[in-house]
Amino acid sequence: MKRQALLYEGKAKKVYETDQTDLVWITYKDEATAFNGEKYAQLQGKGELTNQLSSFFFHHLAEHGIPNHWVEMLSPTEQLVRRVTIIPLEVVVRNRVAGSLARRLGISEGTELPHPVVEFYYKSDELGDPLLTEDHIAVMSLATPQQVVEMREMALEVNRALRRLFQANQLQLVDMKLEFGVKEGRLLLADEISPDTCRLWDMNTGKKLDKDRFRQDLGDVLEAYREVFKRVGGES
Numbered sequence: 520m521k522r523q524a525l526l527y528e529g530k531a532k533k534v535y536e537t538d539q540t541d542l543v544w545i546t547y548k549d550e551a552t553a554f555n556g557e558k559y560a561q562l563q564g565k566g567e568l569t570n571q572l573s574s575f576f577f578h579h580l581a582e583h584g585i586p587n588h589w590v591e592m593l594s595p596t597e598q599l600v601r602r603v604t605i606i607p608l609e610v611v612v613r614n615r616v617a618g619s620l621a622r623r624l625g626i627s628e629g630t631e632l633p634h635p636v637v638e639f640y641y642k643s644d645e646l647g648d649p650l651l652t653e654d655h656i657a658v659m660s661l662a663t664p665q666q667v668v669e670m671r672e673m674a675l676e677v678n679r680a681l682r683r684l685f686q687a688n689q690l691q692l693v694d695m696k697l698e699f700g701v702k703e704g705r706l707l708l709a710d711e712i713s714p715d716t717c718r719l720w721d722m723n724t725g726k727k728l729d730k731d732r733f734r735q736d737l738g739d740v741l742e743a744y745r746e747v748f749k750r751v752g753g754e755s
């Protein structure tokens with residue numbers, strides 16, 4: 520497998536072509552960003568942790584029957600994934616109130632929701648990722664109504680599988696952001712799953728073990744990511 524031309528560079532990753540047209544090579548960067556790129560830091564070793572954590576979760580989800588893009592890890596900071604056309608939506612699943620939901624509804628952070636809530640946001644830095652209704656998605660042709668139904672079902676399945684994994688390791692999955700891609704007409708879970716894209720709290724102490732440590736200047740960001748990796752049964 521050979522790494523070829525750079526296809527895309529995002530805030531946290533670089534995506535390269537390979538000598539196989541249906542596979543792309545991802546390198547995870549050490550950059551941490553938040554608030555639409557306004558807050559920025561270089562955290563040495565972050566790329567290694569997020570690559571390994573994301574690989575671990577995608578592997579776990581594949582074993583639980585959830586189709587996704589992940590193929591294999593190539594090095595501590597690199598992974599091979601199936602090439603998909605990303606649907607420009609961020610699919611958020613919430614089990615407890617936090618972040619933008621706490622602000623929007625005026626409900627205090629940590630309040631348990633009676634059932635998981637699924638939300639769709641438009642992936643647009645220019646617009647600040649606005650919340651969308653299903654009608655907005657349809658009139659903007661961002662996804663078909665069938666894809667919306669399927670993404671919602673898959674997102675809830677991912678939530679069930681990861682909640683079980685985290686609960687067994689004394690971690691609470693507060694919320695998470697998922698992205699989906701299409702390959703030959705089929706929906707695949709894609710992008711990244713890590714403490715950069717989830718909120719995870721220690722079940723006993725409530726300690727935040729996710730990107731909020733960076734957003735809120737709580738310190739020990741990578742120590743927290745390492746703790747998550749250790750608890751779910753990875754190494755580090």
Ligand code: UDP
Binds near residue numbers: 696718
């Ligand atoms: N999230 C993400 N990328 C984004 C926005 C949100 O990974 O661009 C994640 C975030 O880490 C949290 C969940 O999605 O786990 C819900 O985020 P929220 O809507 O509360 O927004 P925030 O307050 O984090 O901006």
